[in-house]
Amino acid sequence: MLSKAKIKYILSLQKKKVRIKEQAFVVEGEKIAAEVLNQNYFKVHSIYATEIWINNNKTIANQYKTKLTTILPKELKKISTLKSPKEILLIIKTPNNTPLVKNIQNSFNLVLENIQDPGNLGTIIRIADWFGIPNIFCSEGCVDVYNSKVIQASMGSFLRVKIQYVPIEKLFLRNPSMTIYGAVLGGQNVNKTDLKDTGFLLIGNEGKGLSKNIQKHINHPITIPKTGSAESLNAAVATGILCAFFKL
Amino acid sequence: MLSKAKIKYILSLQKKKVRIKEQAFVVEGEKIAAEVLNQNYFKVHSIYATEIWINNNKTIANQYKTKLTTILPKELKKISTLKSPKEILLIIKTPNNTPLVKNIQNSFNLVLENIQDPGNLGTIIRIADWFGIPNIFCSEGCVDVYNSKVIQASMGSFLRVKIQYVPIEKLFLRNPSMTIYGAVLGGQNVNKTDLKDTGFLLIGNEGKGLSKNIQKHINHPITIPKTGSAESLNAAVATGILCAFFKL
Known part of the structure; x- marks a missing residue:
């Protein structure tokens, strides 16, 4: 049985400032x-699951x-952000220390400037995980990785890819010998x-692409040539295509 | 000023059966x-726009x-399905005749089996438009192209790419000499x-990939090799990557 206060608390984790204060976020499914x-x-931190999930997962439930906490499907509906809630909702603690990003110099790293659609960020995390890209650096203007829609779209890949929010100009200045490929119009x-x-x-x-300030750090501009008519590609699709050419 | 009946009618176009009956669908932004x-x-069929849109688009508004119909922002909010309504909503007539798909034999065509997420279908239409792929064939189990979320995700590309709902086995049988590339695990x-x-x-x-019935028609199985850990790629991202290798 879920109290009103508990329902309110779980729903409040949809807000970034509450997630930061509580150092917690929600995962579903x-x-x-x-x-x-x-x-x-x-x-x-805590698990809210229906009888169905518990019966299907006895060892782990134990x-x-x-x-x-065992809850009814109608209670799950009250705390879920999914259209079709999926038997289980977890509250997870945000890691205390920012995950260590190792081997920047020796690896291929994604850097995102102001990706704002949570579905896009989650999908990009999943792409990085597919291609074994260990690190994603996000500008402060990117959507919060612990946003429920990001977590759900990442399909669990947030567990494996290291994501850090950093001032990206500083990142480039601290690593002056590294190649900076940038997705722009009119690149190679x-x-x-x-x-x-x-x-x-x-x-x-x-919508806006890369800012001028950031573009000037690019030493290798690249492009997915357009052979048709659409004005642009979805940001996650473009990321997937570029990563494929790097990794395959 | 929008009557209650008009609001109800516009909202009813979110349902596929109403769209079929009325031969109309909604476009926003x-x-x-x-x-x-x-x-x-x-x-x-009709346009509902705010003063702002009309002032910015005087010639076309005239x-x-x-x-x-000029409407207030609060009225637009009532008929919109967007979180942040964007000054204009249009009701468009579904074309009477299914658009003619020409040159199947001489072109590169996408075939989708049971793509159910509207965002994915819209994004795939946008990918096809970017790469100049003229035709998309959808199985009957695919989400309706005139679903608002498909239209919005396609970003206008639904205007250029020809989309047909067909029994896809029949399509293959009618075109026996054509190469059928299929995205599967363990392909080339x-x-x-x-x-x-x-x-x-x-x-x-x-979630399920290609059905067995359809897989048996593939004469060229292809794969995006995984070099990391994610279980799968998003369907639209995978489509984008494959199309890029065909088209670039």
């Missing part, structure tokens, strides 16, 4: 739950029994470019 | 409106004045495959 409950880096055809497997790949905002 | 009002294939690395610029590229459902 059986698939992502299975991944979260199978790792140790992100600590589980292992987490002190943190588990990505399929006809010599792509290194280390460096930064810089992706801009959905 | 200044950018897509500009594209719609600049072409002739899709006929405009041209369409018999179809135009798309970056190491000889890709022709004609044929069908077959993409499956978000």
Whole structure:
């Protein structure tokens, strides 16, 4: 049975400032739950699950029994942000320390400037995870990674890809020898470019692209040539295409 | 001023069966409106716009004045499905005749089996438009192209790409000499495959992939190799990556 106060608390975690204050965020659904409950880096604060989930996951439910509240489907509906709630909702603690980003110099890193659509950020995290890209650097203007829609769109990939919010100009200045690839109009055809497997790949905002201040740091502008008529590609799709050319 | 009945009617167009009965669908936002009002294939039934839009678009507003109703921002909010309504909403007539799909044999065509997420379908239409892919064939199990979320995600590309709902097995049987590329696990690395610029590229459902019945028609299975850990890629991202390798 869920109290009104508890429902209110869980729903309040949809707000970034509450997430920061409480150092917690929400994850939903059986698939992502299975991944979260199978790792140790992100600590589980509490679990709200239906009888169905508990019956299907007896071992793990027993292992987490002190943190588990059994709820009715109609109660899940009250705390869920999904159209079709999926048997389980978890509250996860935000890691205390920003995850360490190692080997910047020796790896291929994504850098996002002001990606604002939560679905896009989540999908980009999933792309990074697919291609084994270890680090994503987000400008402060990007949507919060612990936003529920980001977490859901990432499909559990937020557990594996290290995401840091940084002033991206400083990041470039601290790593002056690294190649900075930037997705711009009028760059080199990505399929006809010599792509290194280390460096930064810089992706801009959905509507505005990369800001002028950031563009001037690019030493290798690249482009997905348009052979048709659309004005632009979705930011996550463009990121996926570029990563594929780097990684395949 | 919008009557209650009019508001109810516009909102009812969110339902597929009403769209079919009324042969009409909704388009929102200044950018897509500009594209719609600049072409002739899709006929405009009515326009609901704020003073702001009308002042910014005097010539076109005058041209369409018999179809135009000036509404207040708070009225737009009542009929819009967007979180932040964007000054204009149009009701468009569904074309009477299914658009003619020409040159199947001589072109590269997308075939979608049971793509159910409207954002994915819209994004795929935008990808097709970017790469100049003229035709998309959808199985009957795909989400309706005139769903508002599909239209909005397509960003106006639905105006240029020809989309047909067909029994896709029949389509293949009618075109026996064409190459059928299929996105599957364990196919050939798309970056190491000889890709022709004609044929069908077959993409499956978000969660289930391609059905067995459809898979047996594939004569060229292709894959985006995973170099990391995510279980899968988003369907629209995968489509974008595959199309890029075919087209660039």
